[in-house]
Amino acid sequence: MIQSLQRQAEAAQSQSRQLKSLLETTFTAVFAVRFRDVGPEIRAVVVDLVGRWIGLLPATFIVDQYLKYVAWALSDRDAGVRAMAISRLLELFGGSSTAHLPMAPGTWVEPPAHLPLLHGFIERFTVRFKELPYDIDEEVAILGVQLLTRLVAVGAITDAQLPASDCYSLLIDNPPRHSKGSVRAGGAIVPGGRYQAGIYELVISGL
DSSP: OHHHHHHHHHHHHHHHHHHHHHHHHHIIIIIHHHTTOSOHHHHHHHHHHHHHHHHHOHHHHOSHHHHHHHHHHTTOSSHHHHHHHHHHHHHHTTOOSSOOSOOOTTOOOOOOTTGGGGHHHHHHHHHHHHHGGGOSSHHHHHHHHHHHHHHHHTTOSOTTTSOHHHHHHHHHOSSOOSOHHHHHHHGGGSGGGOOOHHHHHHHHHTO
């Protein structure tokens, strides 16, 4: 009985290794090539699928070999590709890529179980994450604020990495570079979950 179970376990491990090898071969031969496609719609599909794979099988795909493609897409020349990359990261950190309203200030969020696997990735790309709310595309800017909000909510970014001055800059840009939607979202990451009511309303009224 024990020997039979051992043989089954060994067979399963062998199949798992073969499947992983097949995935790596397919990724290198297809997805890594199409990631550089001249068509932005193709690049967006690649980022979408890679992001979904990471979310479905984090133990296998939360490695630089795959994460780097989603991170690189944050700087793609096409806004749709950048938005897709942020959407997949939002889902990876336990957020929603479809809701355009920020979480209530001070809302506690349970971190995803795989968050410890992402610490190195977050540290490496925090600077880029902080640039996203200033994207020239409105949709990307709003998603960028939502991503920062999510990272703060799950404790993935510290006060030292995102100081108060960076948060308030989203509210007091002059001239404002953001839509009302992105500024409202920006208020959610003000330290302590509190708005500077006067400044906030002044900015909103001027948009």
